[in-house]
Amino acid sequence: MNDTIFNDPEDRYGLPGWTYFNSDLFELEAEKLFRQHWQLVCHESDVAKIGQFITFDLVNERAVIIKGKDGVIRAFHNLCRHRGSRVVAQERGVCKSAMVCPFHGWSFNLDGSLRGVAQPRSFPELDPKQWGLKPIECEIWKGFIFIRFKSGHQPSIGKLMSPYEKLVSDQQLEKLSSCKPPSISEVWPVNWKAMRDVDNEAYHVPMAHPGLQDLYGKDYKDYGTIGDTNLNIGTFNPTPSSRWSVKLYRKMVDNLPEPLASLPKAWIYITIFPNQVISMYPDSVIFYQDIPVSVKKSHQRYAVYARPNEDRVTRLARKLSGRIDEITAIEDMQLMQWSYEAMRSSAFDGLMLSDLESGVGQYHSWLKKRLPVMAQPNEPIRI
Ligand code: FES
Numbered sequence: 232m233n234d235t236i237f238n239d240p241e242d243r244y245g246l247p248g249w250t251y252f253n254s255d256l257f258e259l260e261a262e263k264l265f266r267q268h269w270q271l272v273c274h275e276s277d278v279a280k281i282g283q284f285i286t287f288d289l290v291n292e293r294a295v296i297i298k299g300k301d302g303v304i305r306a307f308h309n310l311c312r313h314r315g316s317r318v319v320a321q322e323r324g325v326c327k328s329a330m331v332c333p334f335h336g337w338s339f340n341l342d343g344s345l346r347g348v349a350q351p352r353s354f355p356e357l358d359p360k361q362w363g364l365k366p367i368e369c370e371i372w373k374g375f376i377f378i379r380f381k382s383g384h385q386p387s388i389g390k391l392m393s394p395y396e397k398l399v400s401d402q403q404l405e406k407l408s409s410c411k412p413p414s415i416s417e418v419w420p421v422n423w424k425a426m427r428d429v430d431n432e433a434y435h436v437p438m439a440h441p442g443l444q445d446l447y448g449k450d451y452k453d454y455g456t457i458g459d460t461n462l463n464i465g466t467f468n469p470t471p472s473s474r475w476s477v478k479l480y481r482k483m484v485d486n487l488p489e490p491l492a493s494l495p496k497a498w499i500y501i502t503i504f505p506n507q508v509i510s511m512y513p514d515s516v517i518f519y520q521d522i523p524v525s526v527k528k529s530h531q532r533y534a535v536y537a538r539p540n541e542d543r544v545t546r547l548a549r550k551l552s553g554r555i556d557e558i559t560a561i562e563d564m565q566l567m568q569w570s571y572e573a574m575r576s577s578a579f580d581g582l583m584l585s586d587l588e589s590g591v592g593q594y595h596s597w598l599k600k601r602l603p604v605m606a607q608p609n610e611p612i613r614i
C-alpha cells in the first residue's frame with residue numbers, strides 16, 4: 232500500500248462512524264461548513280430577465296437571487312422584515328416591479344429596499360433602506376452565481392477557482408443557457424457526507440456503473456485536492472462500447488459542431504467543497520449539489536445548461552449524457568444507503584480505502600481540518 236497518497240495514513244480509515252449520526256455535529260457543520268462556505272445557486276441565464284428570481288434554502292437559511300431594474304443580480308435573505316414570512320414563495324419566477332410578501336403585503340423593490348407597507352398609518356415612519364431585505368454576499372464566476380450566508384475563511388470565489396482558469400477557457404461557461412433550471416430531488420435517507428463519499432471516488436465504477444465504465448472507466452483520473460476544490464477527468468475510452476447508449480453518445484460527440492467538437496472528449500468534474508460539483512461535458516454543462524436537511528436526510532440539487540448555437544446532434548447527445556447520469560445516480564442511491572446504515576452497526580470499525588479512493592480520504596482530511604472534532608475516534612458526550 233502506498234501511504235504517500237493519503238495526507239495522513241489515518242485517512243485510509245475514513246471518518247469515524249459517529250460523525251454521520253451526531254446532531255450536535257450537524258449543527259456545527261451547518262454553521263461552519265455551509266453558512267460560511269460559498270454555495271452555487273444558479274447561472275446568470277436562470278435570472279436573465281429583470282425581476283427574474285430563484286430561491287435557495289440551506290440549513291435554516293433562505294435566499295432569493297433576483298435581477299434588478301439596473302441589471303444587477305443581487306442576493307437577499309428571503310425573510311420579510313415585518314414578521315419573517317418568505318417574501319418570495321416560489322422556487323423560481325419573475326416579479327414584475329416588486330416582491331410582495333404573501334403574509335400582510337409588505338412590498339420590496341427589486342434592489343431589496345422597502346417599497347411600501349399595508350396600512351402605513353399603523354406604523355411609525357420606516358426607513359426604506361433600514362427596513363429593506365437583508366443582503367447576502369453574492370459573487371459570479373464564469374456566469375455561475377455563488378452566495379455565502381456568512382463570511383468565513385474562504386477567499387473570493389474567483390480566487391478559489393483561479394487554478395481552473397486555463398482548464399475552463401474553451402468551455403464557454405459565461406454563455407451557457409439554462410435548459411433545466413436547478414431543482415431538488417426527493418429526500419434521501421442518508422447524511423450528506425454519505426452522498427459526498429460515494430461521489431468522491433471512481434474505484435466503484437467498474438462494479439457499480441457499467442455505463443460509466445464503458446464511457447471512461449479505464450481513463451478516469453483524480454488530480455487531487457487544490458485548496459477547497461478537487462479535479463477529476465474521465466477521458467472517453469478508445470475501445471468500442473457494447474452498450475447502445477454509450478456507443479451512440481460517443482458517436483454523437485464525434486459529430487458535434489465546432490467549437491464543441493474541439494472540446495476534450497471527456498467528462499470533467501470540478502468539486503467545490505463542501506458539497507457541489509460543476510461537470511463539463513462536450514454536449515452540456517451541469518452542476519449538482521448535496522443539501523443537508525437533517526442529520527439523517529439530504530437532497531440533491533441538479534441543473535443542466537447548454538452552450539450557444541447547439542445543433543440537433545448536440546441536443547440528442549445531451550439527452551444521452553443525461554440518461555447515463557440518471558442511471559448512475561440511481562445505482563449510487565442504494566450504495567450510499569447501505570454504507571450509511573453500516574456505520575450504526577456493532578460490526579463497523581472504520582473503512583479501508585484503496586489508493587483509488589484517495590479522493591474520499593483527502594476530503595475527510597479537509598473536513599477534519601475545518602472541524603477538528605471529527606478526528607476524535609469516539610463520539611464526544613457533548614460537542
Ligand atoms: S410577514 Fe411579510 S408582510 Fe407581514
Ligand SMILES: [Fe+2]
Nearest residue numbers: 429430440563
Ligand atoms: Fe457512483
